[in-house]
Amino acid sequence: MSGASRSRAAPLRAGDKHRYGLWLMLTPFLVGTVVLVAVPAVLTFALAFTEYDALSPPTWRGVQNFFDIFHERVFQIALQNSAIFVALAVPLRVLGALSLALLLQHRRRGYGVYRVAVFLPTVVPDIAYALIWLWIFNPVFGPLNIVLGALGVPQIAWLVDPDTALYAIVIMSLFQIGEGFILLLAALRSIPPDYYAAGSLDGAGRWQLFRHVTLPLLAPWLVLLTVRDIIVTAQNTFTAPYLMTGGGPYYATLFMPLLIYEEAFDRFRFGLGSAMMIVMFLSIGLLLYLVFVTMRGWGYEDDA
Amino acid sequence: MTRKRRPFTFSASVALVAQHAPRAAIAALFVLPLIFVLSASLRAPNQAPARTIEWIPDPISWSNYVRVFDFAPFGTYIGNSFLVVLIGVPLTAVVASWAGFAMAQMGSTARRNLLVFSVMLLMVPITALWLTRFVIFRYLGLVDTIGALVAPAIMGTSPLFILLYYWTFRRVPSEVFAAARLDGAGNLQIWAIVAMPLAWPTTVAVSVLSFALLWSDFISPLIYLKSEQNYTLPVGVQLLQQMDSTNWPFLMVGAALMTIPIIVMFFFIQRFFWLDSRG
Incomplete structure (x- = not known):
């Protein structure tokens, strides 16, 4: 250029x-x-080492906050829930976005409508989205259990059952994957058609073309999407549990953002909240590092 | 794009069905939740809940959309939400386009640094800033004012919007801006008279996306607002749920009231996202 x-x-x-x-x-x-x-980022870091109720001036506590939070049972549960959520939701979301992009990538009549339809849930505001799924998951009147009942499948209590509540939140997160879908659609478009033509001439089947042409060329985009999705998914677990379950039943949907919110704005413990925030972001950072190490070298080296 | 019409044969129509059926089913699955909301929002509030899937309620209770305003001050909530958007969206477009314009005009070192800076900002987790933004807003006297909700617009709402403008202005041949500068135009004049008219598709996209962000924002009003007369629609809807969590028709009216403006906006710009979808 x-x-x-x-x-x-x-x-x-x-x-x-x-x-x-x-x-x-x-x-x-x-x-x-x-x-x-x-300024807020620096302040968060500073407050994590203090006791601060947002009224009287903060007092220095050093690293004691970090010892304290690791001894709190709810903190351990929230950290674990968030880890499970990210581990389940992120791969499924990336896979979902990839499948949709592959399915709807071609320029054919009517596909535009399908693409718009698939993107729609992504633009629904969080609060409305949570309410909608609260209705869908309603154990008695909800459309989901009515369908399951009609199919003769045993009905599930979803958000009311501590064993299934977290999975219900994962399921609803799988419909808001429009951003990844668009990104991968654009990435698929950027692959020159000649590559496929050359592959076909060499006698490659559809799977082989996907495995040896599409996937390696998409790899950098998939890494980017995974990284972004880890950051977004780990944080986006606030509104849904706040409105739908309040973190329950029995802390089954208590995720880090909700716990941090309660710690700061219900219990006025900004210092402990900030310490939790730092632990949460160190964990995300560690996860991103692991993703980077594992996914490095998936694509063709000269394309990086 | 013109395409040849294939002769209509039996095998061709079977292929067409095989091609479309799974895709249409998946598309329907993604739209289904929204259809459930609309249908549930039109049920008479005193009616016993249906035990089967009910696509069209009988009777259709359009009055829900009116009566919800008696139930809670939804007029105030909607007014506040529109106020936030009316201030926030133009502010976002101005700040983001200024920043994008300036970045595109700068020397390569400054430009690269600012580009890296903006991309890094995209990765900053917004939750990390909740607690201390509250402390800062209280110091600035913004707590319990609309100002706390509009504040992100001062930085262009999202670094993505600055990047969008930057990419748009980089694609404009530099001679265009240079010619205007030779005619004696200053930066602001070039921005207003030359750059912005060229970038109107970007402005439409940024406006719609920032509208969606500001309109949907639930966490800021939850954290920074106290008095009910300042509430925006998302907290209003949540309040509705706290008042009566079993009044599903009204709750779904709330969800629909929040969602419909966004979907209207989205259809307005979808052709920017699906440039090739007609074919």
Whole structure:
């Protein structure tokens, strides 16, 4: 691309006034980011080592907060629930998005309507989405159990049963995969048709084409999607349990974001909440590192 | 795109059915929840719950959509939600397009650094900022005001929007901006007269996406608002559920009221997402 040479010429031609003007246009974004992201992030880190009720000034506690939270049973449960949720939801969501993209990738009459339909649940606001699924999962009147009953399958108590509540939340998360679907659709489009033609000439079947052409070329996108989905999924477990179960029954759907919210805004323990936040993000960081190590070298090296 | 019409034969129609049936079924599965909401929102509130799947309630109780306003101050909630969006969406478009425009015009080092910075911002988990944003908002006197809900618009709501504008403006040939500059136009003038008219599809997309983000935001009002007269629709709907968690018709009306504007918006921009879908 000629981008590099073009842009190197631009600031030389333009005067200082022009350059200051550009930075001025960036100011709202940069100042907003400092106030709304940088300062809160640093504050979270600092508060994690204090006791703070948001009224009186914080007092220093050192690393004691971290010892305390690991001795709290609810914290252990929430951490474990979040880990199970991410471990179940992320692979299923990525796989779901990939299957949908493969199924609907071609330019055929009517496929546009299907694509829009598949994307629709993703744009439904969280609160409305939680209410909708609360209705669907209703053990007595909910459409899901009515269908199961009509099929003669034993009905499930879903959100009321501590053994199934977490899986119910996983199931509802599988319908909001529009972003991954679009990303992979675009990635599939970017594969030159010649690659498939060449593969077919070599006598490759459909599976072999998928295995040796599509999958390796999609690999970088799948890694990106997995990384993003881990970050998003780990955090998105607030609204649904908050509205649908309150974290119950018996803490079965108590996830980290909900516990942190309760810790800070119900019990006014901002210090402990911040410490939990840091543990949660260190765990996500560790998980992302593991994903990176495992998935490295899945694609063709020269394409990276 | 024109395509040849194949002669209509039996085997061709079998192939067509085999091609469409599984895809249509999956598409239906994704739309089904929304159909359930609409149907459940139109049931008479005093009617005993159905024990079979009921597609169209009998009688259809359109009055639910009116009576829910007597049940809770939904007019206030909707007004507040629209206020947030009316301030937040234009602010987002201005801040994001300024930032994207400036980035696209900068030297390669500054541009690359800002690009990396924006992508890293995308990865920042927003939950990590809840507690301390509350502390900062209280310090700034924004707690229990609409300001706390609009605040993210000051930074362009999402770094994604800055990147969208950046990519749009990078695709404009540099001669276009250079010519305007030779005519003596300043940065702001070039942005307003040359850049923004070229970027209107991006502005539409950013507006709809930021509308969706601000309209759906449940966590900010939950954390930062206290008085009911400031509540937006998401907390209002949640309040409805706290008042009577078994009044399903009204709850589904709440869900529908929240969802319909977003879906209308989404259909408005879908052609930007499905450029090739007509064929």
